[in-house]
Amino acid sequence: MRALLLCLTCLILLLPVAAPGADQPAAPISQATQGCLDCHIDATPGIVADWRRGRMAMKTPAQALKEPEAGRRVSAKKIPPRLMNTAVGCAECHTLNPKAHADTWEHGDERVHVVVTPTDCATCHPEEKRQYGHNLMAHARGNLINNPVYMNLADQVNGVMSVKGGKVALAKPTASTEAESCLFCHGTEVKVLGQVTLEDPNFGEMDFPKLSGWPNRGVGRKNPDGSLGSCSACHSRHQFAIEMARSPATCSECHKGPDVPVYKVYQVSKHGNIYYAMRKQWDMAKVPWTPGKDFTAPTCAVCHASLLVDAAGNQIAPRSHQMTDRIWVRLQGLIYSHPMPKDPDTTKIKSADGLSLATSLTGQPAAKYLINAKEQAQRKARMAKVCGSCHSQGWVQGQFARLEQSRKEADAMVLAATRLMQRAWDQGLAKGLAQNDSPFNEYIERVWVRQWLFYANSTRFASAMMGADMGVFDKGRWDLGLTVEHMHDWMELHKKK
């Protein structure tokens, strides 16, 4: 009998621990959250089940604070006592800071808000919020909509055209289209417009705040409490898993198209190849994260954000939500590449030719707004240390030298196209800024836009991340040359017509 008992003990010891997603989370649930769950288990069962799989349902803040520092994910030194000993559930987040939230409304027995914001998350994660605020991403909305050059382009992209008598007219874009176009990633402004009654399939009619720019999870979203950003852009709801933020697929939501071909480059890079082939063996959730042991090639997060240590626990790189900490040049979202801006609010920048751009139309950098050589070197050194986890410094410096050369060459190809564009404007073949017209609306102008917005970007990124054909035939150098010849051919035809 005793033997049987012992065997059963063995059996039990060997059973997997209760899988995430099991019926009861490990952490006790507050009464308020239980109230939410009582209805939402029917109203939105998917997010309830998803939340239950997540760390915030499994650990109380008190438990989280006790973890050794390197593995700790909360950065607060102190967390309000009333939050300390329950799971971080529905009520814990959706009822925080009710007065600051214009989207707070009476929902059931609680004063609840719809949009959980970086300020709410900062209750436990203040350092992450602080860093993120210094990030270009937090300013993605303002940097776009307050920049007249970019907005001129955005209007050309998002406006609806009509044709009458062979003439093309363009209407102003609708808010709806802006919200699902540029602002989908850059972030909408979520304002409370009033109240709305909606039919729930389970509970019938209910009142909700009516929100502008909703839904949205853009990285620079302007929230109803005045804060900027959306943590769930990367830490997707409602599991908020670190695996998610560390997965390259997550970054692809906003970094895939031809204007930001980062994910496409990553996929065909050796780093990406290894990720796709070997990730079965990886531990995407380990904190801190050890190269070679927990993963065998970088994801986006490895190079740009994650806390990395070696097998002995020595820090290779600190966690940072200011993604630009290890980036010295800006390769995307611009005409010519240039050193990173000093201030994440880029609306203050003026180029020598008076545009809201970090370079002039002929590529001169607006140096006083940009980080200096020393700061560039520091950021480069931080990145080199990450690369050094797996590569000798000969390899790393060789790679950095190529990037420097390639971004110069891509910029030179942009200049070649821009000289043709300028000539077309000068010769009256097209109408640009000097003619009080958009420089982005006519056919030949759009051909020119592709040169810098698509092809130069792709070439630069392919160089930065070793993306081979993305810098050659896949919207890279091939297309840079083709565009110049295309513009030249077009000008010959139009001049002689």
Added chain:
Amino acid sequence: MRALLLCLTCLILLLPVAAPGADQPAAPISQATQGCLDCHIDATPGIVADWRRGRMAMKTPAQALKEPEAGRRVSAKKIPPRLMNTAVGCAECHTLNPKAHADTWEHGDERVHVVVTPTDCATCHPEEKRQYGHNLMAHARGNLINNPVYMNLADQVNGVMSVKGGKVALAKPTASTEAESCLFCHGTEVKVLGQVTLEDPNFGEMDFPKLSGWPNRGVGRKNPDGSLGSCSACHSRHQFAIEMARSPATCSECHKGPDVPVYKVYQVSKHGNIYYAMRKQWDMAKVPWTPGKDFTAPTCAVCHASLLVDAAGNQIAPRSHQMTDRIWVRLQGLIYSHPMPKDPDTTKIKSADGLSLATSLTGQPAAKYLINAKEQAQRKARMAKVCGSCHSQGWVQGQFARLEQSRKEADAMVLAATRLMQRAWDQGLAKGLAQNDSPFNEYIERVWVRQWLFYANSTRFASAMMGADMGVFDKGRWDLGLTVEHMHDWMELHKKK
């Protein structure tokens, strides 16, 4: 000794159950199937091993019928007794309904047919066959080849050109090319043309039926027993796993190109991001399927086909092989978007201007062939309930409103291009239908085709599935505007030449 025995028992209990793919399947094998296996273990070892991993090799129909209804995968109330107590193996499927099958031939000791069809599968899965028959996909072949407008375009795509004296001539497409081009997905007609003797690497010369349009697994395939479709288009042979049909990669075979960019949109959508990052944790085979527990973001099947329940077992959505049950507007395979057709056989539709299209060339819907507002609302409500698994109705209705706006705007951009096209035809710059010529053959006509076939589709799908840049710079709004300006520029040049 007793203790040792008990320990060994523990050990055995803890061993993984015989892995799928192990040498013997759990279900007994019929004598006829054993006869097939005796040779095919050598002739086609891969599909034998693959079949052995599958459910049909593991369970008899009798066992399947005994499962609780929600988890049951056979929809037949009764299954022929001779099939009840063996695995569903080679002979069980490839010898069904021999008289109906023109492709039946004497093969070894059996009368076998090559092409297993929906009618064969309906022996155990009649409800799925019935639903699928009401699906546009079952009619994909006829809807294409019996539509003169579409076939005009197909001929331009698949025909081979030759050039003499600077003039371009086009030959009719070959059957071989049609079979691997449009009909690869839409489905070929598989007819028996006679008999053929082929050399098998293991068994030497053998006779087989000679089939037209073979190989093919198109969703609207016309089979040698007269049935339409191919279950293995999604439930890939010979494991026929439900995981396969639920995987977005499966849908990508026919839904990836620029004319149907669904998979590309999915990949960069938040839903796709979560799938790629978190699917390690998912149970892709569970029936019924519970959002948040078995999976944490939808795949294609979740929204369009799968039986979904909440954690308490309450049904969120029924299983349906009529994929249009939760779709109210048609976004692809057309010039302008429109409400779904009433009848899956769309060849009956005529537009106001007499074309076999659901809208006129200026976008007027052929309303009497299309579902009405009530039916649209019902389908929308079914989809809203699926979305409601994870999203509040405020979110869902906001999302639906954006789709409505974006499809209107994409249609408006198609109209703008079409007005220019019409003008080119009117002015003799190109020859269209009114000039008894194909509207799809000349350069400028092909530029116009891209507007609706590629860019408007991409914009609409990006809106429907929150695919961000796929609706902006990645063949979205950017290209819609570029095309209008391109056509306008072309007309200016040609008029003045």
Added chain:
Amino acid sequence: MRALLLCLTCLILLLPVAAPGADQPAAPISQATQGCLDCHIDATPGIVADWRRGRMAMKTPAQALKEPEAGRRVSAKKIPPRLMNTAVGCAECHTLNPKAHADTWEHGDERVHVVVTPTDCATCHPEEKRQYGHNLMAHARGNLINNPVYMNLADQVNGVMSVKGGKVALAKPTASTEAESCLFCHGTEVKVLGQVTLEDPNFGEMDFPKLSGWPNRGVGRKNPDGSLGSCSACHSRHQFAIEMARSPATCSECHKGPDVPVYKVYQVSKHGNIYYAMRKQWDMAKVPWTPGKDFTAPTCAVCHASLLVDAAGNQIAPRSHQMTDRIWVRLQGLIYSHPMPKDPDTTKIKSADGLSLATSLTGQPAAKYLINAKEQAQRKARMAKVCGSCHSQGWVQGQFARLEQSRKEADAMVLAATRLMQRAWDQGLAKGLAQNDSPFNEYIERVWVRQWLFYANSTRFASAMMGADMGVFDKGRWDLGLTVEHMHDWMELHKKK
């Protein structure tokens, strides 16, 4: 007590074996390698940890030689005794053949070289090196840079343009750009240029050999020991896992762009669909590899390289590092498709019109340099046997017939475009070879290049690998036709201007 002991034994037996990546590898480490590890655990911790997960850290060559032949991965009959009984570690590879290595330098206490080459790997894997040497890939660098036609195109792609007075000038490409463009995959020449002192983040200043063309892992790299190729192109460092080389993602690094769209085709093919949906169940590391059991659809390696056996252990296909063993026609990197070249060094080939191409500009094959019908049939039969693992020969022959037809049609579409191009040259609308000018620099010439380099390739590959829309609307037949009409339209405009 005894029972408890037994239970504990059970427990221990059931524990997973020490996970790869655990602190100590199974194989003893040589003193020299331990010397490397002592510093590199800090200097490059990622590759140390990665190596520890790999087979070469787990098994000594002596152990590897004792494995049954079918599962053995070393092909050497004899391995130098000093290497036999330790892990294959840093020193074992980086100090081999020091005299042959121009990149050998004094590093710590050892004479170490940077670049481990196929000749080094051949110490244990001689057969693989021999086969690989007969491969087109080993000659990828020479076949490109010694071919004046290709280099003319490469110069047009990689050179930087400048514009003055509306005229376009082209500079010669820099070595840096060539290294990250074409030669990234084809392979650079790695030569020792001298010595360089670099700052290591952990150890301060150190001396290293200064290398040209570094970093690089191109398949045809010219190494400092005179050998050709890079095993780590596919067997990525420093785990060198067979899973990696068998993963389609690995091949994507060099086979994804529009000029070599193999991976894109694979992704949307049924084979790819199954891989992405079902690979969780697969054993990517098993040697030999059994279709249906270890995997249920081919990856690139299955068809082109791997040793395959059926469940009874009968060989379906031998392992081969001469990837062309099962390929009879060449579909990429050319103007027209043609039978495979006899010699992997293709620089010797001359077409009837005197170009360094396997066909003339009008598509006539340079037959004497190409494999004959018998050899083609043998290679086809080898591939048919692989296909036969899962498909009947009726299916296989039907598929092969379609490929034959489609490559002819794609070639015909190239000819149509070439006839227009020739006419443009003849009529003085462009300047080609006969006018002593590059045939690849002007706008219309680049439009023509896309016809064969992108669209014909895509159509051929889509046919070969059943990639559906990649042969139709995704850079396939649609674009072949569009290009002909585009060229025709351009000529009309330019003639009349």
